[in-house]
Amino acid sequence: MSDNPKFIYSPDLLIYNFGPQHPFNPLRLKLTIDMINDFKLLAPENLLEPQAAGEQDILLVHDRHYVEAVKRAGEKGEASEEDVQYYELGTEDNPVFVNMHAAALLLVGGTLTGAKQILSGKADHVLNVAGGLHHAQRAKASGFCIYNDLAVAITHLRHQGMRVAYIDIDAHHGDGVQWLFYDDSEVLTISFHETGKFLFPGTGTIYERGSRNGFGYSVNVPLEPFTEDDSFIEVFETVVPEVLAKFQPDIIVSQHGCDGHEYDPLAHLSVTTRTYGYVAKRLHDLSHKYCSGRWLATGGGGYDFWRVVPRVWTALWAEILGRKLAGDVPGSWLARYREVAPKSLPEQMEDPEDLFLPKPRRVEISEKNRLTAEKVMNWQFLMKGDPQQASLAK
Template identity: 35%
Template sequence: MPSIKNKISYYYDSEVGTSYYAPNHPMKPHRLSMTHSLVLAYRLHENLDVFRPRKATTSELAQFHAEDYVDFLSKITPNTQHEYLTQMQRFNLGEDCPIFDGLFDFCKIYSGGSIEGAVRINHGTSDIAINWSGGLHHAKKSEASGFCYINDIVLATLELLKYHARVLYIDIDIHHGDGVEEAFYLTDRVMTVSFHKFGDLFFPGTGDLGDIGMNNGKYYSVNVPLHDGMDDQNFIDIFKSTMQKVMEVFQPGAIILQCGADSLAADRLGCFNLTLQGHASCVAFMKSFNIPLLVLGGGGYIKSNVARCWANETATLLGRTLDENIPEHEFYYEYYSDASYQLKVQQKNPIENLNSCSYLQDIKTCILNNLSQLEVAPSVQMHELPPEAFIPELDDSALNEDELSRNIIKNMAVNEMESRDRE
């Protein structure tokens, strides 16, 4: 059977890579510049439709988020935050979610990429859309959480629902996708599936096996709570078993896949043993269903490993296998000395796998039994479509190779700024 060639769009704006949360903060948007540079080094962009995303409008952000919260984000700056102490507490801004220069533009850019990717999928101009700057799954309607301010995933899902009766959301970040699950907990039009570490007060503390949705959404929230030390073999097994059944019973028209890289081995905030290959196997499996697919980033707190992961998964979506030797390239090549300039995760001390075979089998049995309660995919009476988001013309927004190179050069200032934080 001949392979299907997908139309793949890829969103990147150099401005996101120069954003800086705070000294010693684990979230480093600089990883996005490194990812993009590695995509260029492997020449993956030659087979992608590359776009600079427009900034989402405040009205688009308010499609999910409370207007007063969006208005607050639009006004506050590091110089004025002392004037908003009450609002900061109300909206959960502070140590984990600090106020930094360009915060609102940062939110509008990463959200714009996810919304535009959904629009292109709706119009059939892309089969797969990639926005590594997106995937900020913890943000709530009126609250920042877990380094996330605006929930671009919810916004992209709402866009997809304009054209698709059912949308599937999958989360392989080590943290539970709580913000997305909460947004769609009562509906059968969105199924959320999260594979994550659970227990031991691990953030955010949600995502137990028994959290399955309510009312019309009962059984449409699927949680796979895992323990420390999860390895490739067991992760891939439970991922494929779960997702095969989900695809059979839910039959989505579009899929969003959040690829948080903190589930990789050796992550600063993670506790799994996944390799790049194990992580990418989830991407390859979901691609194999040939359903329109929006692929997003998420967590990941070793910059070199995040870049390796997302560049490798860009290649996976293109059907390519990358050379294990990372190509020499300008600006960021030296960051990969941590694993001898190889496309692999360097893990000195693997974490003991606390996921017993019996525990995993019990989880799998419970999840499959719950999914079996859904005999057929829900039918949806479609109504008049809401106004469509703006979709850019390729000639106006596509970046050529020279522009891509210039964008990388613009990011060089961040090297000096972050030199004290290098891995």
């Protein structure tokens, strides 16, 4: 059966831009789309333009007073004192830019367009690399995220009767999505991230397991700094297949932030392209196993946008297409960017095994991660929506 996958893209997505000094640089999208095109992986029938979300869509998850504040700040191009204080707009992480409301609506619309496409049966797999803004909260911007595209799309899917499994492998905890569905037994959230002891946003402990009916439906696997591929893959395998088998989702929504890469400047995990390729393949398999192929994937974090992001998300799109890429980064892509890149660009799509020396505490780190994953799984019998168990959560 053909999957008929869709790639969401429009150059207008590049308007979401916090300025040249900010790590969330739209170049990350541009470099990715160029690499995908240079591989000739984007046939016209695969390309889908994002439809901007409407205000009624974002009001499914965001408070009106917050949305009004985003609009006002975006019209003026500057934040008031209240915006900073109450909404975290105009901070170092979330600077205000002109038309930010419209730019964020388009980005949310990309993921929502993907969800609708899957619901209509027109596509099984959809990728929105511009999406994945997992930190945005009900009434607050956070971590470069103004509106939460994932939560809007998940709410829409939920209203159409879908049981949603959300899987987040960004180096940062998927807190915004988790809190927005914390009480909900129809939305399972699983986040793998660097432990909040050392990294923004500080949450995502194993003890955050959901509340009321949602108790047992929030799963967190905080990882040690310097976690490498083998350990990441091991804990992913310990947790994801079994939890999905219990939950029996109708659709997988996944966030593929690649800021856990060894090269990433903002986090301290040490995985390589091998982890990202592995996770993409497994989620692809699992979407067919449990969800008749329904799989909505997004980008997310990733701040080494020259060396990491384009290769990881191009490989993700190739996986979605069921294609295996040749080993080399396209020569045309290298020719275009070699001169302007501040760093020397990798010439292979996959990192070499000796990308860096083994971390000195590799064994201890792996053992600690293994124990974390085992603890998480020992509790998963609670995931039954059982009212008696649910009452324990209060």
